[in-house]
Amino acid sequence: MRLYPAWRRSRSRWTRSCQCVSRGAAPSFDLSHEEFQRMGQRVLDSMWEAVRRGQEDPILPSARGHEIRELLDAPLPREGIAVDEVIESWVDTLLPLCRHNGHPRFFGYVVTSPDPVGIFADAMASAMNQGLTAWRSAPGATEVERVVLRWLDELVGFSGEGSGILTSGGSSANFHALALAVRKADVSAPRHRQAIYMSTEAHVSMKKAGRVLGVPDEQIRLVPVDASRRMRTELLLAWLHQDREAGLVPVAVCASAGGANTGAIDPLEQIADVCEAQDVWLHIDGAYGAPAAATTKYALMRDSFARADSLSLDPHKWLFAPVDVGCLLLRDETLSRALFGWESEYTAITQTDPIERFAFFDHGLEMTRRFRGLKVWSILKARGADAIVETIRRDIELREALDDRIAREPSLEHLGSELSISCFRFRPSSDETEGEVDELNRHILETIVQEGSAYMSPTYLEGRYALRACIVNFRTTIEDIDFLLDEVLRIGGAG
Amino acid sequence: MRLYPAWRRSRSRWTRSCQCVSRGAAPSFDLSHEEFQRMGQRVLDSMWEAVRRGQEDPILPSARGHEIRELLDAPLPREGIAVDEVIESWVDTLLPLCRHNGHPRFFGYVVTSPDPVGIFADAMASAMNQGLTAWRSAPGATEVERVVLRWLDELVGFSGEGSGILTSGGSSANFHALALAVRKADVSAPRHRQAIYMSTEAHVSMKKAGRVLGVPDEQIRLVPVDASRRMRTELLLAWLHQDREAGLVPVAVCASAGGANTGAIDPLEQIADVCEAQDVWLHIDGAYGAPAAATTKYALMRDSFARADSLSLDPHKWLFAPVDVGCLLLRDETLSRALFGWESEYTAITQTDPIERFAFFDHGLEMTRRFRGLKVWSILKARGADAIVETIRRDIELREALDDRIAREPSLEHLGSELSISCFRFRPSSDETEGEVDELNRHILETIVQEGSAYMSPTYLEGRYALRACIVNFRTTIEDIDFLLDEVLRIGGAG
Known part of the structure; x- marks a missing residue:
């Protein structure tokens, strides 16, 4: 890109620095x-x-x-x-x-089978060792991350601007979103008078974020859910009104586009209506489920994403990137600059060009940031978005096939599903007490996990112990689904 | 470690999953x-x-x-x-x-030359793709990170317990420390009545953390520094008294063990005395400088570290790990569990063994966490702590050599140094105005950076533009130091 300057020709650094063993005293x-x-x-x-x-x-x-x-x-x-x-x-x-976690029969939590391209890209990112504080510190890497933000935005239909930041994961993304909402409300009320809203099924990271930010635990309102584990919007609205009357300041509603328990998607359009009418920040936690908005089946979510103030979305989940890379998409970048852009002499930016003036540290908590964008960039370029969306669609189909078989097996009881998560339990007859059913299913799950042939995670749904299978995996096939259910039936039957 | 179970012998997953091209419809x-x-x-x-x-x-x-x-x-x-x-x-x-950033003449900011062993380990971490949420999700990796915490603790002399967490960097470590201090004080005062203390030279991440946590900007007290840019303890004490009298609640003092500007080390012992007497949380930001406590020259810092409530320390700085890995060491782990340990059905831990019950998500904001410990573990095992400490010692010696030559060159003016950072400027005579000197040094720095032969960062010390050289590099030699100063003199002389 340029001719090498005189210092380069006059002295080869490389020859010297390659004389690997100690020069002088130091290793x-x-x-x-x-x-x-x-x-x-x-x-x-x-x-x-x-x-x-x-x-x-x-x-x-x-x-x-x-x-x-x-x-x-x-x-x-x-x-x-x-x-x-x-x-x-x-x-x-x-x-x-x-x-x-990349095993085809790993059905626990929301952990992906990482694309080897992403693994390789991560290795290269470590060799390049860019710290993405600001453009001037990592020019090419900064532009890669900014284009990745635009791609992710385009993939799920948020603002089209690609404003936001790559984070270490959904928890950090959710935290940043709530930090912005809370900060925006500081002018009208101190934190001990603020309130935030989410369903009882909301991800724990948002509850923790509220507490860390100084919103009292009892003002982190957990709105009850309906039978499909979706936030009951009429109760949200009632609570908002009640809090306002009590002199509290509603600050943000956190809706789930894919809850971690059953994949439940909150009634996003209704919640967006409430937030708009009430002038409250709408954050959507799509850390797990947002990429499904690129499939035909879940395309409707896009309309709600386009109305949110912020959206979390984790490439290290359903976009097959190795840990870690999360993402926060943000409607109004001036807000993050106002919160995080604390000037210092040491980091003063002297560039005048708007592209070159950009600093990630003006938009988030981190100063030195790992080059997390390279793996997302490389995966999207190598695979193309269409192939990734096709894999997501197939994971959803596999969950539907799992549900179909549960419906056909008399001793299996379906407890809830959405996206690529299904929750169910073994219940051979109606003679057992709830406690006995819980115990039996705990035994089934522990046996499967101990044998190491498959992996599910447990959860509790309305107090009942549930087997939870989550498919975020390009390796899983219908045979793996059948294997899992065969095992559940075998161990349950023998138990 | 165990015999393979029946499912393994009966069916080879691997044969199948290696038939790489599409099976069925999905890629x-x-x-x-x-x-x-x-x-x-x-x-x-x-x-x-x-x-x-x-x-x-x-x-x-x-x-x-x-x-x-x-x-x-x-x-x-x-x-x-x-x-x-x-x-x-x-x-x-x-x-x-x-x-x-790994170039032997990179003297900007606090960025390291990464050890190839660390680069390789990072590549392996991506292939293993462990998410270090809790022990049950990554048994071996969790134990590696816990032993790394004990090693880092031992290296710098904190509590000997190794309680704490690996983070994405110093900013996150500093944030977690302040979040704990602020939360502990919530019982006695809401955040808008809390105050935190640090010097005017403190790292920007602590100022940002205070703001994000809801401490009003004007109660983030920036205590003036002495001529060596160390916090003036008598002013800290005066401010603490004054705030208490005004009904505010002093929450934490953040001291620097290696400021980013000049490497200045606050009077840690005096500050620890104040914090003890006043019952205020002492956080030491040693993100850059803490590892120097393992050298003879800076061994005295250990006594103060042993009195702090929390200490930041970045392996991706002076321990030669690639980005990212920071660390927060914490005196009392029950505090982080009380703040971050929000139970949820989805993440409920059923293990009873104390080692197996451990969950990182009980001690920090992140849920899914990258296996950052592997590179630190691998570097410490491959190099041994002694060789790393020797390299740190050598970096400090190089800074001293740089200062020596500055003292010998009449047209160079020394502005401050500590650890491995030196700040100086070119001043050919006393005829120039301050503005002219600033302009000339800006020209020198921009020329060097543009030519690409070396890299320094600018800073401002008491309003004066300064050239800042930081040596956190196992590749830098005395010839590189001479090259840098030759360049400053050449460009300054021609300017």
Whole structure:
């Protein structure tokens, strides 16, 4: 892009800095090209083992807490050991102690099977070691993240502007959204008089955010849900009115576009109407479910997203990026600049060009930020949005197939589903007490998890212990669904 | 660690999931072993180029904002392209647009030259894709992070317990510390009546944290500094008394163990005395400087660390880990559990063993957390703490050598230094006005940065434009220091 200046020709840094062993007294951590390649090849083999054994080994290791601690506990190492030994320990010691979230029969929580392209991109991001504080510190990486924000916005239909920030995940995205809403309301009321609203099914990160921000726990209003676990809008409205009459200031409503429990989607349009009429911030937590808005089946969500003040959306969930990368899309970027843009001499920006003046630290809590955008950029470029949306659509279809079979099996009881999550339980007859059914299902789940052949997570729905299966996986097939239900029936029947 | 169960022998998942191309209608993102190896080799080459060219190319690219945006802007890609093309673009397109922070003459901000072992470990962390929410979700990784916390604690001499959490960086660590201090005080005063204290030189992240948490900007007290830019403790004490008399509640004092501007270390012992006497939370921001406590020269800091309630410390700064990994060490873990441990049905923990019950989400904002500990664990094991401390010691020596030469050069004026940061300016004679000196030094810095042969950051010290050099680098040698000063003298002399 430019001719090399005189200093470059006159002196080769590289020749010198590659003389890896100590110059003077201090150790150098550099590797020669040969060493880098040789060790890199071992790293690559380890990465392959992680991907391969992550699909072949038991999903959860059987090792207990004290065994693992004994294996790993040690005083601070004063002397180093060979790099090869360290690399070896990743596969020999750590890999067998991993939960293999990318396994085709991993149905727990909302954890994805990471696209190898994303894994590779993350490796490159570490080698580039960009800290995305501001444009001047990472020009190319900053522009990559800004284009990724525009792509994510386009994918789900938010504002079309791509304003926002990549975060470490949905919890951080939700926190930033609430921090903005609360701050905006500070002018009319101190925090102990503010109130925020979400359903009883809302993600715990929003409740925690409210508490951290200084909204009293009892003013974090948990609105009851209907039979489909969707926020009851008429109760939301009643509570808003009641709080206003009591002198409290309603600050934000957090709606879920895909709850973590059953995938329930709150009545977003009705909630948007309420927020508009009441002039209250609408945040939509789409950390898990927002990408489904790109499918035909869930396209209606787009209309509500377009009315929200902020939207969370996690590429490390249903966009198949490795941990971590979350995203907050934000309607009005001047608000985040007003909250987070605290000037300092040390970080003063002297650029005048509007692109070059941009600083992520004006829009979020983090100063040094990992180059999380590279993996999202690389996955979207390599796969194309259409293939990703097709995979999301297929995950939803697999959940529907799971529900179909639950409906056909007399001893399985369906408890709720939406998007790619289904909750159900084994109930052989109506003779058992609720306590017995709970106990039996706990036994089923623990047996499956212990055997390591599949993985579900437990949850409680209206006090009942439920088996919860979540499919956010490009590897899962209908055979995996059948395997899971066969296991539930087998263990339940034997129990 | 255990015999494989029946399901494993009866059916090889792996054979199936390796038939990479589409099964049924949906695309698979898996690669065959051959493809993984072939692409992995290209990734490895790209990573090597990032490390190599990061030391050979101009440190900052000359490309302007609109050029980079034009290069990267595009609508959301609907169709994918070959993975090879994407990998190629990392080196061909993005690498020339990076700032090369690992370059031996990168003297800007507090950014490290990452240890290749850390880069490799980060790649493996992405392949393992552990989400460190709780022990049950990532047993081995959780224990690795907990042992890393104990090692970091031991390295700098905090509590010996290793209580705390790895974060995305110092800003997040500082935020968590203040969130705890503020929350603890909620019982005695609402946030608009709380006050926090730090010096005018304190890191911007603590000011932002106070604001986000709802402490009014005017109650974020910026205590003036002495000539060495250290907090003036007698003024801190006076302000504390005055605020109490005015009915405010002093909540926390944030002291710096290595300010970002000049590396200044606040009078930690005196501040600890004040905090003890006044029963106020003492947070020490050692994001940059804390590891220096492991050197003989700065060992005295350990005594104060042992008295603090919380301490920030960034392995992605002076412990040579790639971005991101910060750390908050915390005296009393029950406090973080009380603030962040909001129970939910979905995340309910059924384990009874104390090791297995542990959940990081009870101690911080994040739910899904990247496996940041692996790179710190791997670097400490491969290099040993002694070699790292030796490198830190050498960086400090290089700063002292830089100061020595500044003292010998009549046209250079020393403005302040501590740890591995030195601030100075070019001042050929006493004839120039302050404005002229500022302008000349701005010209020097911009020329150096534009030429790409070295990199310093600007700051303002008592309103004067200063050249700031920070050495957090295992590659920097005395020749690099001389090169930098030669350049300053050459450009200043010609200007």
